[in-house]
Amino acid sequence: MNTRLRRTLPYAGLLIAGIAAPFLFPDYTFQFTVLWVMILFALTWDILGGQMGYNSLGNIAFFGVGMYICAVVQIGLYYDVAQYTASYGAVKVEFTAEQYFTGLAVGLIAAGLGAMVFSVILGWVVFGLRGPYFAIGTLGVALSAGELTGAWDYVGGGGGIALPIYPGEPDDRSLFFYALCFVLAMILFFLLRWIYLGRFGLAANAIRDDEEKAEGMGIHTMRYKTVGWAIAAFFLGISGALFGNMIGFIEPLEVAFPTVTFGLFMVVMCLLGGRGTLWGPVIGATLFHTFKEVTWTYLLGWQWVALGALIVVSVVFFQQGIVGWVKEKWPEKFGIAVDDRALAETEPDLDEAPSQRLRRQTEAAQ
Amino acid sequence: MSKHLKFLTALAFGVAAAGLVAAGPASAKVEGDTIIIGSAISFTxxxxxxxxxxxxxxxxxVKRVNEMGGVMVGGKAYKLKIKYYDDESTPLRTAQLAERLIKQDGIKFILGPYSSATTKAMAPITEKYKxxxxxxxxASRSLFTQGYKYLFAVLSTSEQYLASSIALAAEIAKKNGRKPSDVRVAMAFENDPFSLDVRAGVIDDINKFGMKIVVDDKLPRDLADMSATLTKVKALKPDLLVVSGHSKGAATAARQIKELKIDVPMIAMTHCEAAKIVKLFGAATNDFLCPTQWAETLSYKGKYFGTAAEYDKLFKATYDGYKNVPYQAAQASAAVLVWKDAFERANSFDTEKLRQALSETNMKTFYGNIKFSKAGNNIAKPMVLRQIQNGKFNVVAPSKWASHKVNWPRKVPGM
Structure with a gap:
């Protein structure tokens, strides 16, 4: 098999699997849809968390912001939002198919852009923080975003918003949202592949390895961090908007800003699959989602214990995640040349006395 | 990309596919002589x-129906069985589980989840799949304004929960020679769909009587502390304090009312029985007013559990640790009876025929009469208000059902 073909195969496999899944297992369309959203979560978290070493615990805020922006746009285009939410959904609103799809399309775009703007403003505030302070700072943002939305009567407060219902058949609806989530995840995946291979990827990794040094070398670290976060926010915002419409009923704490579930799952999925790699989040999310679906069915009552055990095992034994572990085990498969002799020569022998080393080096030079 | 990575990807997808296939056993709506009803409910x-x-x-x-011969459809006796999933108390999960029950497990009959929020997530999906x-x-009334045709609720809607306490306060004010509009009300509601709906009902009634609202607090979910609200209540001395926040909220309110020695003459809150506040806080809960969907002292009677009192006895004998049977359990049993009745009248497993049969339900049960409006809510059963009098729940309003007089102002021994 030639290299080119071998390299394209996994990507083609992913695309084919994504397209075939709802046709092979039509009854599982909804779970597959959630799977793509999970993959999207993991991929977006990895932009900062994996590639740049900025562990955000608050990315879920963009998900919720997108969800609410889309809901407000969808309803606001045709009705008075405050009036609609004041009755806690007691008013029935009818949307024609045309109104529904127009509202959704405008809402999705607004959700992505809105979340992106939010991330830029937020980044300006929190990117001064490093390490655990950044993690806790962003966590605070996500938690307070949920509480603030819950206190905001215009969007229904804690009562939430019932979203317009898809006008077609239920099976079409599943497929429709599946297609949107799949396409969105694929766009993100190939976009990330493209930017990681270029200058952005190098700069991001430089920031992760040593931000001061990167700065010293003339990399505009703030610009890269902001762009990275804006990409994450854009896709999370749209995924939030889609997810809200799939659920049909949104409210701030459990659906829009689920910090302790989805907000942490995205981190766990990356850690499981291998942070800082392109495929890690995809594999991590797939395994995690499958594990969760299976334990939630067969280990009812023990499901959280099983999930906790999985997290402990992955953190203790696979600190670099699955992809990281494989990479270490078979580095040559990843195009990483390991020459033991060269390595021995470049690495200093710590037992060697300085004078001895100097003599050896001079001899080698001659 | 390497061969190994490729293999790993394939493996991951293979595991995923296999897992998902395995996750959904092919249990159909009716297996042999068993009718399977699906339910996603909050176990965590x-x-x-x-x-x-x-x-x-x-x-x-289910146990009772099965013991008494099961469900007769087409001359054959079927047993009932429930397939459960845990919705983790979040509508996020409910929507996924609804799809799973219907699409993968092939379930055609659903028993609802707990809480308005999760039911709101479930209803659009069951409706879509008919x-x-x-x-x-x-109980949220917004569930019954959406024109849902496949939703049937055996309970009274939430705006009725605490409204009767407002009417009672007005009545007492008049008896004491005061105008109802002089009554000052303090309100504390959890910021969630159910409690906000209860609040909407309370506000409607407050406005009707022209009462004054002196405290109107919306409290965070999973209510663990409301001392700030209660401190305000202590300072403002309202005539009535109303609280709603599911079981956790009721327990928190009862505990802190005890700790802070709140001496408002009238206190009304939801979920007293479910939170087991009498058992937990004893005499400090004396004279609390608690709305209930059902009470074991009411004169309801039906074929399956006998009287309300008999149900109460059976329930306590079956499950440990209940001093009072919460109405949440009673109405759940009633929902099973509604299904049983509908299966037999429809004499079919066809969902359309069942829907028709359900909409024509008119039965007497230990839980009260059940008859659905066009919107799907039960209109044949009132909400009653009970007062905790010396550790016992006695019905005090509405007067048609009242077995005891209301104690006013509330007296707490040792205070």
């Missing part, structure tokens, strides 16, 4: 106390 998370009450109620209903759902734990 903040609604778990009530989720477990409700599932106990479902299980007792799968009838009998629910007993989602």
């Amino acid at each position: 998370g903040k609604y778990s106390t009530n989720g477990i009450h409700a599932s106990n109620g479902y299980n007792l209903g 799968i009838p759902m009998v629910e007993s734990e989602g």
Whole structure:
């Protein structure tokens, strides 16, 4: 098999699997849809968390912001939002198919852009923080975003918003949202592949390895961090908007800003699959989602214990995640040349006395 | 990309596909002589106390129906069985589980989840698939304004929960020679769909009487502290304090009312029985007013559990640790009876025929009469208000059902 073909195969496999899944297992369309959203979560978290070493615990805020922006746009285009939410959904609103799809399309775009703007403003505030302070700072943002939305009567407060219902058949609806989530995840995946291979990827990794040094070398670290976060926010915002419409009923704490579930799952999925790699989040999310679906069915009552055990095992034994572990085990498969002799020569022998080393080096030079 | 990575990807997808296939056993709506009803309910998370009450109620209903010969359809006796999933008390999960029950497990009959929020997430999906759902734990009135055709609720809607306490306060004010509009009300509601709906009902009634609202606090979910609200209440001395926040909220309120020695003459709160506040806080809960969907002292009677009192006895004998049977359990059992009745009248497993049969339900049960409006809510059963008098729940309003006089102002021994 030639290299080119071998390299394209996994990507083609992913695309084919994504397209075939709802046709092979039509009854599982909804779970597959959630799977793509999970993959999207993991991929977006990895932009900062994996590639740049900025562990955000608050990315879920963009998900919720997108969800609410889309809901407000969808309803606001045709009705008075405050009036609609004041009755806690007691008013029935009818949307024609045309109104529904127009509202959704405008809402999705607004959700992505809105979340992106939010991330830029937020980044300006929190990117001064490093390490655990950044993690806790962003966590605070996500938690307070949920509480603030819950206190905001215009969007229904804690009562939430019932979203317009898809006008077609239920099976079409599943497929429709599946297609949107799949396409969105694929766009993100190939976009990330493209930017990681270029200058952005190098700069991001430089920031992760040593931000001061990167700065010293003339990399505009703030610009890269902001762009990275804006990409994450854009896709999370749209995924939030889609997810809200799939659920049909949104409210701030459990659906829009689920910090302790989805907000942490995205981190766990990356850690499981291998942070800082392109495929890690995809594999991590797939395994995690499958594990969760299976334990939630067969280990009812023990499901959280099983999930906790999985997290402990992955953190203790696979600190670099699955992809990281494989990479270490078979580095040559990843195009990483390991020459033991060269390595021995470049690495200093710590037992060697300085004078001895100097003599050896001079001899080698001659 | 390497061969190994490729293999790993394939493996991951293979595992995923295999896992998902394995996750959904091919249980159809009716297997042999068993009718399978699906339910996603809260076994974990903040609604778990009530989720477990409700599932106990479902299980007792199923047990009773099966013991008494099961369900007769087409001349054959079928047993009932419930397939459960845990919704983790979040609507996020409910929507996924609804799809799973209907699409993968092939379930055609649904028993509702616990809470209005989760029922709101479930209803659009059952409606889309035209799968009838009998629910007993989602009281928000907004559920019954959406024109849902496949949703049937055995309980009274939430705006009725505490409204009767407002009417009672007005009545007492008049008796004491004061105008109802002089009554000052303090309100504390959890910021969630159910409690906000209760609040809407209370506000409607407050406005009707022209009463004054002196405290109107919306409290965070999973309510663990409301001392700030209670401190205000202590300072402002209102005539009535109303609280709603599921079981956790009721327990928190009762505990802190005790600790802070709040001496408002009238206190009304939801979920007293479910939170087991009498058992936990004893005499400090004396004279609390608690709205209930059902009471074991009411004169309701039906074929399956006999009288309300007999149900109460059976439930306590079946499950440990209940001093009072929460109405959440009773109405869950009633929902099972509604399904049984509908199966037999429809004499079919066809969901359309069942929907029709459900909409024509008119039965007398230990839980009260059940008859659905066009919107799907039960209009044949009132909400009653009970007062905790010396550790006992006695019905004090509405007067038609009252067995005891209301104590006013409330007296707490040792205070």
